[in-house]
Every structure is written in structure tokens, then in C-alpha cells.
Amino acid sequence: MSAAERVEAAFARIAETDRPEVWIALRDKADLLAEATSVDAAAAAGEDLPLAGLVFAAKDNIDVAGLATTAACPSFAYEPLRDATAVERLRRAGAICLGKTNLDQFATGLVGTRSPYGPVRSAADPALISGGSSSGSAVAVALGIADFALGTDTAGSGRVPAALNGIIGIKASLGLVPVDGVVPASASYDCLTVFAPDLDLATEAIRIMSSPAADAEPQPTDPAARDWPSDAVLAAPPAPRVAIPARGNVTALDPAFAPLWEAALARFAAAGVALVPVDVQPLLDTARLLYEGALLAERYAAFGEHLDAAPDADPTVAAIVTRAGKFSAADLVDDQQRLRAARNSADALLDGFDALILPTAPLHPTIADVQADPIGVNARMGTYTNFVNLLDMAAVAVPAGSAGTKGFGVSVIVPAFHDQVAIDLAAIFQNAAPPRFAPARAALVVFGAHLTGMGLNHQLTDLGARYDGDVRTAAAYRMWALDTEPPKPLVVRSSGGGASLPGERWLLSPAALGRFLNALPAPMTLGKVELDDGTWATGFVANEPAGDDITAAGGWRAHRGQ
Numbered sequence: 001m002s003a004a005e006r007v008e009a010a011f012a013r014i015a016e017t018d019r020p021e022v023w024i025a026l027r028d029k030a031d032l033l034a035e036a037t038s039v040d041a042a043a044a045a046g047e048d049l050p051l052a053g054l055v056f057a058a059k060d061n062i063d064v065a066g067l068a069t070t071a072a073c074p075s076f077a078y079e080p081l082r083d084a085t086a087v088e089r090l091r092r093a094g095a096i097c098l099g100k101t102n103l104d105q106f107a108t109g110l111v112g113t114r115s116p117y118g119p120v121r122s123a124a125d126p127a128l129i130s131g132g133s134s135s136g137s138a139v140a141v142a143l144g145i146a147d148f149a150l151g152t153d154t155a156g157s158g159r160v161p162a163a164l165n166g167i168i169g170i171k172a173s174l175g176l177v178p179v180d181g182v183v184p185a186s187a188s189y190d191c192l193t194v195f196a197p198d199l200d201l202a203t204e205a206i207r208i209m210s211s212p213a214a215d216a217e218p219q220p221t222d223p224a225a226r227d228w229p230s231d232a233v234l235a236a237p238p239a240p241r242v243a244i245p246a247r248g249n250v251t252a253l254d255p256a257f258a259p260l261w262e263a264a265l266a267r268f269a270a271a272g273v274a275l276v277p278v279d280v281q282p283l284l285d286t287a288r289l290l291y292e293g294a295l296l297a298e299r300y301a302a303f304g305e306h307l308d309a310a311p312d313a314d315p316t317v318a319a320i321v322t323r324a325g326k327f328s329a330a331d332l333v334d335d336q337q338r339l340r341a342a343r344n345s346a347d348a349l350l351d352g353f354d355a356l357i358l359p360t361a362p363l364h365p366t367i368a369d370v371q372a373d374p375i376g377v378n379a380r381m382g383t384y385t386n387f388v389n390l391l392d393m394a395a396v397a398v399p400a401g402s403a404g405t406k407g408f409g410v411s412v413i414v415p416a417f418h419d420q421v422a423i424d425l426a427a428i429f430q431n432a433a434p435p436r437f438a439p440a441r442a443a444l445v446v447f448g449a450h451l452t453g454m455g456l457n458h459q460l461t462d463l464g465a466r467y468d469g470d471v472r473t474a475a476a477y478r479m480w481a482l483d484t485e486p487p488k489p490l491v492v493r494s495s496g497g498g499a500s501l502p503g504e505r506w507l508l509s510p511a512a513l514g515r516f517l518n519a520l521p522a523p524m525t526l527g528k529v530e531l532d533d534g535t536w537a538t539g540f541v542a543n544e545p546a547g548d549d550i551t552a553a554g555g556w557r558a559h560r561g562q
Helices: 003-017 029-044 085-092 135-142 160-165 199-210 255-270 281-286 294-309 315-326 329-349 367-372 374-381 419-429 510-518 556-560
Strands: 023-026 055-059 096-101 148-153 168-171 191-196 241-245 274-278 355-359 393-403 406-415 442-446 466-472 477-482 488-493 502-508 525-530 536-541
Touching: 003 029, 003 055, 003 096, 023 135, 029 096, 055 135, 085 096, 085 199, 096 135, 135 148, 135 160, 135 191, 148 199, 160 168, 160 393, 160 406, 168 199, 191 199, 199 419, 255 274, 255 355, 255 393, 255 406, 255 419, 281 329, 294 315, 294 329, 315 374, 355 419, 367 374, 393 419, 406 419, 442 510, 477 556, 488 536, 502 510
Parallel strands: 055 096, 055 148, 241 274, 241 355, 442 536
Antiparallel strands: 023 096, 148 191, 168 191, 168 393, 355 406, 393 406, 442 502, 466 502, 477 488, 525 536
């Protein structure tokens, strides 16, 4: 539908669902329709607007120009002069922001009940919590009001609500999505995240938020921003090896979720993922540093002084954050050192694995449960999420069924900048084609032993390379079979007539391409190959023929009978 039609549909759905606690502020419908008309006109004129016709919601600790930012604390409210960078990028891509959603005050909580605007109820059952702190954003998506929504995540706020409401939640590596224009919770560990009903849209939104437009206006510097490294992994391997928690690590799981967890593991295994039990208790122990140690000082630095005097402070949030006062600067240094040691231990624990799979949340409590024990229940909710940002990891939360109206999900957790591996594994779990997030900054075309399923293809997949489709050379090349072990061909441009040879394009990181080139044996080298569409690509070339001319076979697979 058009952008204008989508705005109308969103307002109709808001009225139909009657969930006022989802929103802290909605934009004026007339303003939204005017913006939608402009988007429709731009799309009709041929502008590249990949998100045209989509509407989104933003958690109310994220700046949207024209709407106050409250962080669910009205006395804290301020009027931002501009959109947060991530919001601006989405709007430049054609998406329209409907308004600001409710949250646990100052993004401190995983339950969605710590707000003066009221507890946000689960999309499926109003007696259950929605999860937090990005509560309103998750429910806006789950109810079909917004196509996608923005959350933030320090301890799991972009993942827990996804699990409880049956949607996708992506938490990218720290720093990939800029957080300027976001009220900090713990600035060293904050992420801006996305919720969506499916993996494709969630990945597209997070990709756009992490990538500035070529003609974008200069943005204020985000001191936490990081770019993809030169050795970023671009794909999960063909036979992933994944760590799962030992049985003793999942005792916190609601008994009603146990069969869903076992079914999720069986689903991964059936898809060819090798699952290896590992004692992940050291990771779970690290999680306690976030709320039980001196790292709380970051929350106090962000908003503690305001809470001290705020008449509308949530009492549970205030009780948690003011505990920071009992820690000294020396305590903070000690805990930072403990965290550095924990990161080294985590690297060693997960060495040799492509990912870690955990339940996203161990239970789905009622609102009454949380009201009876607001700190205890909340702490349990973060059992499997709190450590992820502390240990500089990325995660994708995927729905994995429900026990009645209680939502259950699993998280695919990977080291920093292995985000694409997590997305690929989430796609495997959903039996879907994996969307691409990590940027491809180098490409290679291959025509022989490095083709998919051939003897040297592992040299590409071991480097995290990603298959990007079939190609053919221009009709100007000949193929020669070398007498080597394993067998491989040469592709040589011929001035005396040639053929169009079939091959494949693979995407690699620049560092991977360099390592690949360094390992090539003579007489093989990399150079430019002309393709049948007139473009040129980097691929295997040789200046002189050698071996037997097998051009007539029609390609290496045909020659090898494969």
C-alpha cells in the first residue's frame, strides 16, 4: 500500500487494539499524512526509498524531532532539536515514524511495568507482561500497528520483549548503530535495536540504521561508534558448530518452556547445525556485574541526579540506581578489570564455535507476579541476556513457540562483528533465505575447484565468504585443466576465440581476500575477468595456458562430471 494508506491503516489498528499504554506520544495524523504524501510522491518520481510505505515506532528514549523525549519520566522531558541519527536514516529511506512508545523508566528493567504511563501488557494476553524495557515498541509490532519499531538494549531490552511477543529482535554489535540522540542507560553497553515480524525487515532496518547515506548531512560524533572491521565474517559456514548450555545451565527455565527449548534444539539439529553442550555458567555469572556491581555508576551518571529529586521517579528504578552511591571509584575500576578478564574467559570458552544458542528469557510472568516481586522477577528475566553487551557480543532473538499465551524464544549469540552469522543461523532456524547485513567490500569470481561443493570451496567458507550468485565470463575465455592435486583449472583470456564459462561470485572481507591471495600457488593469481554482462570482476586468471584445453566441456563442473 502507499505510505498514506499505511498511515490510515495504522490509526485504524490503534483504535481497534485499544492499547493506550503502548504509546507515550503519537504524532498528529494530519502531519503524518502530509509526510506520507511527500514520500509517495518521491517514490513515484523514482527516488531510492527502500522503506517507503512502512511505518515505525520509536522507544521514548530515542529522539524524534517534534516530540518530547521523556524516557518515561515526565519531569525529565526535553524537546530534541533533531532526530537521532538512526531515526534520520530510517526517514531518509522512506519510513514514517508514528510516535514514541512506552518503556521501563530510563530503560531500567526487563518487565515493561516500571512506567508512570502504566504497565504495557503482552500482545497475546493482557494479564502477562510485555517484557522490557522496550515494551511499547515490541507490542506495537506484535499487534500489527507498526511495521517495525526501535528499542534499546543494555541488558536484553531489545531481545526479551521480542521473545515474549513472538517477533524478531536484532541487537547488533556495540557501536554499529549510532546512539547519539538516545538517552543513555549505561553508555558503555547501550545499543539501539529493532523489532519486526520477520527477519528480512528487521535486517533491512538495522542495515539502514548502521549505514549513512552517501549524501547525508554531517552528524554529531557518537563516541561509541564503530565501523565493520576489515576481517568481518560475511556468512555462517556450511556446517555450523554451535555451543548450547549444559543441562545444569537451564534450570531457571519455566517447566512449561522446557519442551519448547528441546524442540528448538531439535530444529537446529535437523537443519544440519552441530550442537555441543558447554558449561556457560561463567557467562551467566558475568551478567551480575551489570546490576550488582559498580557498573551501576554509569546509570547514576546518566540520570541518577535527576532521579534523586524527581517526583515521578519509579520507586523500583530509583532503588536500583541509587545503590550506585555505595560504590567507590576503586570499586568501578575493579569491576572493569573483572569484566576484561571475563571477556578473555568467554573468548576461550567459545573458541571453535560459530555461535551460542540460549533461551532468550526463562519465563513469561504475569503483571501481578512482577508487582509482588519487582526486583526478583526482573533479575530472572535477564538470566540469559545480561552478559551479552558486557562481553561485546551481538544477538538475534527468534520466536520459538508459546506455552499457552506465554511467548518463548531463542537467541543466537555471536562475537562482535559476527552479526551475519547470527542472522544466517536465525534464518536456518526459520527455514528462510538469509538476508544480508554485513557489508561486502570485496568480491571474487571463481570457475573451478573453489565452486560450491568442490574440493577447495572450504578455502572460501573458512574465511567467512558468502555465496552471491552464479556468473558467466564473456565469450572470450578458455579453460585448461592442470595436473595438480586436487585438480583445478586455469582460465585464460583468448584472442583466438573462446567460450562463456560458468562460475560463481563470492563476497569476502578485504582481509579475507588478502589472506586468500597470499595463499594462492603459482601459476594462479588474481586479476580482472570480463563477465557476460560487460562488467569486470576480480577472479582467478593466468597469462599463459597450461595443461589440457577443456573449454569444450562447458565448465569445470561439467568436466568433472558434477
